[in-house]
Amino acid sequence: MDIAIDLGSCRTRIFAEKKGKVLDEASVAAYNVITNEIIAVGDEAYAMIGKTPDSICAVCPIENSVISQSNLIEDTINIMLKHVYTSKLVMPRVVAAIPGDITEVEKRAVVNAISSFGVRRVYLIENTKAAAMGSGADIISPHGTMVANIGGGTTNIAVLSLGGVAVSKTVKVGGNRMDNEIIKYLKNKYSLIIGNPMAEKCKRAIGCVFPQEGEAYFRAKGRDAVGGLPRYVDISTNELLRVLIEPAMEIVSAIKDVLESAPPELVGDIYTDGITLTGGLSNLKGFPELISKNTGLKVFVANKPEDCVINGCGMAIQYIADVEKKISNDINPLMAAY
Ligand SMILES: Nc1ncnc2c1ncn2[C@@H]1O[C@H](COP(=O)(O)OP(=O)(O)OP(=O)(O)O)[C@@H](O)[C@H]1O
Ligand SMILES: [Mg+2]
Numbered sequence: 001m002d003i004a005i006d007l008g009s010c011r012t013r014i015f016a017e018k019k020g021k022v023l024d025e026a027s028v029a030a031y032n033v034i035t036n037e038i039i040a041v042g043d044e045a046y047a048m049i050g051k052t053p054d055s056i057c058a059v060c061p062i063e064n065s066v067i068s069q070s071n072l073i074e075d076t077i078n079i080m081l082k083h084v085y086t087s088k089l090v091m092p093r094v095v096a097a098i099p100g101d102i103t104e105v106e107k108r109a110v111v112n113a114i115s116s117f118g119v120r121r122v123y124l125i126e127n128t129k130a131a132a133m134g135s136g137a138d139i140i141s142p143h144g145t146m147v148a149n150i151g152g153g154t155t156n157i158a159v160l161s162l163g164g165v166a167v168s169k170t171v172k173v174g175g176n177r178m179d180n181e182i183i184k185y186l187k188n189k190y191s192l193i194i195g196n197p198m199a200e201k202c203k204r205a206i207g208c209v210f211p212q213e214g215e216a217y218f219r220a221k222g223r224d225a226v227g228g229l230p231r232y233v234d235i236s237t238n239e240l241l242r243v244l245i246e247p248a249m250e251i252v253s254a255i256k257d258v259l260e261s262a263p264p265e266l267v268g269d270i271y272t273d274g275i276t277l278t279g280g281l282s283n284l285k286g287f288p289e290l291i292s293k294n295t296g297l298k299v300f301v302a303n304k305p306e307d308c309v310i311n312g313c314g315m316a317i318q319y320i321a322d323v324e325k326k327i328s329n330d331i332n333p334l335m336a337a338y
Helices: 070-084 104-115 127-134 175-190 196-206 237-261 264-273 287-295 305-324
Strands: 003-007 011-016 020-026 029-032 038-041 056-059 093-098 121-126 145-150 155-161 164-171 217-224 230-236 275-278 299-301 335-337
Touching: 003 070, 003 104, 003 305, 011 070, 011 305, 020 070, 020 305, 029 070, 038 070, 070 104, 093 104, 093 127, 093 305, 104 121, 121 127, 121 305, 127 145, 127 155, 127 164, 127 275, 127 305, 145 237, 145 264, 155 237, 155 264, 164 237, 175 196, 175 217, 175 230, 175 237, 196 217, 196 230, 196 237, 230 237, 237 287, 275 287, 275 305, 287 299
Parallel strands: 003 093, 093 121, 145 275, 275 299
Antiparallel strands: 003 011, 011 020, 029 038, 029 056, 121 335, 145 155, 155 164, 217 230
């Protein structure tokens, strides 16, 4: 059984051949700072953020889609893979998603972290290619497909054609940046200190990047910055829109940059088909409307956008055989095997 992994800044997802997605957990590890022993990983560790005693630290070892703490990520991947891969006889081959603009050193870090589990080989795939495949797009035909994968740490945008990336751009803007903007806003405006999980809850509950009908409120609970006592603030949809629009516009401008540098023939295809949004943050209300208004193009959110990359990685497992047999295949989305 071969597997695929999407190591995201927020979520780690694992796909098993013939089964589909078998794991979807927060990319968080909690460890003892004195012994360095891992206490929990995934959603269990995420629930500990901001609630740990001094001796325990709960952190995300992936920042802006690249590994920032390699020792922690190895342990995290090992624990997660052990949950889903129980065969002791055969080592799996693994397809892993990586951002397009990643350096060789960063690529190596991904490969080493996965290899530490004892795998036969690691194959890499650019996450925009995986996202497009997972959204159901045909990336092999001589036809331009534009995808924007809006995740937690980064947004990866690409125009694909004939199995390759014609133009692409990555910006370090995603859901985490929005959460941080909410934290900053509440602190500056209301002297209320909240943690990242509360900011994320607020964004998911009432966040939007385009004016919505009706007004909803979210009760953000935290600590008073001056007095230190527990307090809350009720924040409205419109107020939050003003906070989230700036990072959202950075994503829009990156999309426009990609459109401006795409070959004219491919732009024609995109004009006909529109742009597909994938990634968890494309669930945020108003993204299609905002991008459509600023580009004049049709914009669609893929079905289950957060799963497109992992599903695309899973689909790419079928190309491993060609790489192994050294069959030269221009449409093979997989990059060098390690
Ligand atoms: N329904 C929703 N409404 C608003 N935001 C959402 C929703 N669902 C997920 N998100 C946000 O999407 C982000 C996670 O997206 P995703 O799982 O694609 O990221 P990732 O793959 O872990 O990160 P990256 O690809 O950037 O490394 C988080 O910021 C999360 O809060
Ligand atoms: Mg992702």
